[in-house]
Structures are given as structure tokens and as C-alpha cells.
Amino acid sequence: MPRKAAVTSSETPAEPRRSTRVASLPKPEEPIKKPAKKSSGEKRTASDKADAGDGAGEESAAKKAKTTPDDSEEKDQLKDDEDEDAPQKPELAPINIGDSLPDITLKNEKDEDIKIAELAAEKGVIFFLVPKADTSGCTTQACGFRDSYPDFTGLDYTVYCLSADPPSAQLKWQTKKHLPYPLISDKKRVLITALGAGKNGKTARSHFIFEKGGKLIEKKQPVKPAESPVLALAFIKGLSEKHS
Template identity: 35%
Template sequence: MSFPKVGNLAPIFSLKNQADEKISLKDFRGKKNVVVYFYPKALTPGCTTQACALRDVKQELDDRDVVVLGVSPDPVARLPKFIDKHELNFDLLSDEDHKVADKYGCWGLKKFMGKEFMGLIRTTFIVGKDGKLLQVMDKFKTKTHHEDLLTELDRLL
């Protein structure tokens, strides 16, 4: 599987958020830039580090007219726990059947502690107000993801 092509319209999707409400990418078209970031599992150390850092730069993201959507294969029921425990200030979306991750090319073979398995590959997509994919970020550290993201947003917007 490969990532969608930068410059093309980002694959559209509708997923349930932590409040069991349907959130659609197309709802933001013409209104907001969107950061869609795929993370493997709520309440794990790397995903918590990444999410809390995004929480902490909310004002900088607001200043750039950006909304954040976190997507994982977690069930909807797990998402409120992650939001409440870490006071996250953006929507988390459930992609249990990983159909959206497949569309975005970030479901694939992973290696961990000598074992290979299929899973979600941590990837961030920046979508412009026009719905076009502006950037794919797939090489970053969870600790500096927010800084790398702000740098990319400044370059692109």
C-alpha cells in the first residue's frame, strides 16, 4: 500500500469520535486546514506523548487555522478514557476495521521485539482547506512530532 499523492484530494472518510458522533473530513472543506494523524493505540506511552504535545500547541494550531483529528484502530469506548485522562482538546476517531488507514496507506507490516505483524503505521497527513493533501509526515519522533508539524505548517500555509 502507498500513501495518497500530495496535491490530490485527500481520501474522504467519516468516523465516530469519542462522543459517538460522526466526523467527516469533507465537513472541514473550505473552512479549516486539517491534520489527520494516525496513531497505533490510545493510552500507550508513545501515543500519549504525541497526543499531549498536540494538546499543548493548540493555540499555535488555532493561529494557523488547523483542526486536529487523531485516528486509531481503538474502539469508540476507549477514546473518552484517553481524552479524559490527558485532557485532550481535539477529536479522536475510531477506525476499528482500519479501512481509513488502508485508504491512507498507513496500515501495514510492523516489527516489534523480533515479531512481525500487521498494524497501524504512525503517520500524519496535512490537508488544506481545499481538501487537497499538502504533506505526508512518516518520519518523526513522537517527542518532537508537534514541533515538526508546526514547521511543516509554516512552510505550507
């Protein structure tokens, strides 16, 4: 048999042919990578913050809607309380000589209602005004009317002490000094101001005399504590002498 020719070193072996069947096969799909979970320390993205903000805003709006009516009611209640505690503006016209007792209701030392216009229906009335109960000058004035009280009642005049003190303070003073006449509380100085004795939140020491029927016939302001009962009694005695 004839020998095959030897392949020389200079000759390059032919490259093997690739199968077209293998090349035409589709490439395997790469696995889909899932996003890694965020750690607790990782910062939130802008979208996350926006979503959280929307939730917080809704919660805040709900709280506001819930609390606003209560806050409004509380403010209204506080306003009502302030209105009750605020000083009342005088509602009476000034009372001068010849004017009658006003239609107003005040409290006595027992916290009972006293209708001022009815006090002079049967007898004359004397109001003596004191700046503050149970103080030195006011006690002198009050005890002077106490000591001469039978003289006033004997001339058909009733005596009343008028001040801006609360009824409880007046009752304590009345009991302590054995005052025989009623004490009238005018805490907001409505009647006191109408009589011309209430200025700058204070009561001026004075006295006013109303005849039977309620007409003002005498006023003394200012007046000294010891002189007030003496002058009031002298005026009434003078009237009695004229009518006798």
C-alpha cells in the same frame, strides 16, 4: 334235544364285524392352536424389526424435516455475525500528495458520525496517527499536539487524532489527558490504510496535513512521538510565511 357240538381249543373264534356306520362317521376336528404370546424377553423377528425400522425412519424423517430449516437459519445467522465481525477490506484508493480527503464517514470519541470530506471545508486539517491509545509513545505524541494546539488553531488548522481504537477507549484517553481536539475511530483501518499507514493489522505512527479545501500537501511517516507535533507546526508556519 340234540346237544350242540363243543368248540375245540384249536378253533379260533371269529372276529366280530365292525359296523360300517361307525367307520363312515367323520373324525372330530382337532382344535386350532393359537400361537403363544411372545414374552418381553423374546427377540423380535426380522419382520418385526423391519416394521419398527419403518416407523423409526418415518419419525426420523419427520424430525429432520422439522429441524433442518431451523438449523439452516441458525447457520445463516452465524454467517451474518461472522461477516459483521470480519475485517473490512480497504475500499479507498491510496491517498497521495495532491489527492483530496475521501468521502467516508467514521466515528469520533463520542460515537458520533464524522464526514471526513467535510472537515477541510473551512480550515486546514492535520491528522496525526497513533498505534494505540493511552500507551507511552502515543501519549507523548498526543500531549505534544495538545500543548501546541493554540498554535495550530491560530494558523487556521484543526487537529484530529486518528487511530483504530474504539470510541470508548478514545474518550477515556481524551478525558484522562485533557486532549482538546477530537479523536477519530477507524476500527477497520480503511482511511488509515488509504493514507499508507495501515499494514499487517497495525497503524504506523505518522501525520498528514491537508490544506483548506481538502488537498494533501504534507505527510510524515515514520515519525518519532515527540517530533511529530514539532515538525507539523514547523511545516504550517513555513506555509504561512510564504503566503504573507
